[in-house]
Amino acid sequence: MTFLTGAARQGAPPKRAYLAIALLIAAFLFGGGARPDITSLLLLRPLSAAALVYALWKYGSLFWQERWLPGLVVAIVLLPVVHLTPLPPAIWSELPGRGVVADTFRAAGMALPWQALSMTPIATLNALLSLMLPVAMLLLCFSLDKAQQASLLRAVLVVGMLSGLLGLLQAIGSPNSPLYFYRITNNGMAVGLFANRNHQAIFLACLLPLLAAHLSLISARQETVIFQKTLTIVAAVFLIPLILVTGSRNGLLLTGLAIPAAFWIYRAPLAVGRGIEMSSVRKLSFSAFVTIGAVMVALLVFASLRAPAFDRLFTEDVSSDLRWTSFSALMHAAGELFPFGSGMGSFVEIYKVYEPYNLLSPNYFNHAHNDYMEIWVTGGLPAILIVLIAAILLLSTLRLAVRPDQRMSSSRDDLILLRTGVSVLTLLAIASVGEYPLRTPSLAVFAALAVGWIVSVYRRAYGQKVPA
Structure with missing residues (x-):
């Protein structure tokens, strides 16, 4: 327990601290894979839903007090919701890249039905549900004080x-x-x-x-x-x-x-x-x-x-890696599907449409292994704008962490937490150039914790209080 409690000098942590640690452990035990069909999601998804409902009920008001974060989180959640919205045939069939879907219905002798903006609605629904876990952890992290957040950091280390x-x-x-x-x-x-x-x-x-x-x-x-x-x-x-x-x-x-x-x-x-x-x-x-x-x-x-x-x-040989040899095909897909994308979570099915013959193999390409490229292909312009806003916010926070003002530097522990959160998010952002770490539930929770540390430091430095 000494390792977990290191800097804590207060009384026993509240129940929400134990809930956050339990959710963290569940994320790493059951959420270490990025596939949508892993069996452990049958346990993790209900836990995520229950934790999200509880966190919204207890700490939602604290979340809405922030200036920029609620808008960013809502935009991230709304994107797959919009992709799941049904559209009449006259609209969706004219969208970029949807010709192959319309031609399939016509070849089968079927009338064009109402269809979601996403070309694979089930995969997009899975992408939407996957957001429950990191959002729940983000809200729980907000509710903790400085010492309890340090204990959560040590739980990640364990x-x-x-x-x-x-x-x-x-x-x-x-x-x-x-x-x-x-x-x-x-x-x-x-x-x-x-x-x-x-x-x-x-x-x-x-x-x-x-x-x-x-x-x-x-x-x-x-x-x-x-x-x-x-x-x-x-x-x-x-x-x-x-x-x-x-x-x-x-x-x-x-x-x-x-x-x-x-x-x-x-x-x-x-x-x-x-x-x-x-x-x-x-x-x-x-x-x-x-x-x-x-x-x-x-x-x-x-x-x-x-x-x-x-x-x-x-x-x-790095040059033979599929993540590099498939780049031109992904660029072609992103261009044809722009500006709406194919739908969040739809990469596997969409890549099969654009996969070059010379790259065909018995194995399927589960992700682009470049998350920014995959976001461009599946989310289009709105998703790219969200990423750019998040990048600007991270760079602004990095600048403050390097050269803190008087209020931010007044607390030694807060500055440490701020720099830790910025470091983790920066490393994950760099890793996303050649991988897809945030598609894994456990690493998505880790990133949510880093955001929670950063925003909590801002809140303490500029006057907002942690709830009792």
Whole structure:
């Protein structure tokens, strides 16, 4: 519990803090895959709906007090709602890219029916339902005070370390091990709690700024500070080879960006109160560091010999990767479907229409592996505008985090949380150029937490209060 409660100096957290942690754990246990047909969604979706209803009922008024965030969230939710709105045949059949659908009805001898703007309404409905979980977490995060949000940050670290250890066991063990939680996954790779090794690597890289924040937020006796420093250093040293074991180039790139972000966030932890004699504590910490480090290094060396991930990092031809060779086809699809797009969540079916013959294979392309391109194809101009607004807001927040004004810099802990949230969102935004991390429910919740940290800092700095 010491790791989870580090900086908290208040009484017992309210029930909403436990609810937020429970929702976080559920997201990572049941939401590690981006496919719409994973069985665990049968559990996660009802939990998401219940949490969203509760959060809106209890904390919706707090959400509407914000200036820009409600509009952005409503726009994100309304986009798939608009895509699901039925249109008369005279309208939808004339929209860009809908000719293939109209021709299919005519070839079957059927009259054109009323049709949603989305070319695949079921997939768009799934995209709409997937928003319940991150919005619920966002509202719950708003309701927490600074110490409780720090505890939630540490809960993410605990989940991340467990995912990393699980990935190590997967790399050491059999490709058909029951430790793989998803039917369609990267067997033989270190995927952890995810179905995709790239998402595992992205998540682990994002933990480096969180480790810096965890250590910076500690205010405790000197012996506790020394223990936490040792624990944090061991965790950070352990994370980097764990990312290498995944074999993800995206994860390797993010690690190179996450390390300077961690140093940017870090502030020396505060030692308070009278401490005990330090020599024994330092000796114990050093012994623990050496012992744990030696065990971890041995396991990682063994994993590197067993897993094919390391070879992939340096031998696989990047130019043959489908995410690059399909780019021209995706550009063509985006142009033909502009400005309305094909409908949120419709990528799999739409890509089949535009897939070049030379790229046909027994495997289907589940996402564009470039989320900005996929958003352009499926969401059209409205989705691109939403992304641009979000990018402008993130850049504005980044500028304030780099050069905080007097009110923002008055609270040391708030500035740490602000920089952590900005770092996580920036890393996820960069990762989305070559992957689709936010299509995974657990990483969408992680991003919602980062937004919650940022907006809560703004609220505390500029006068709004957390509810009792």
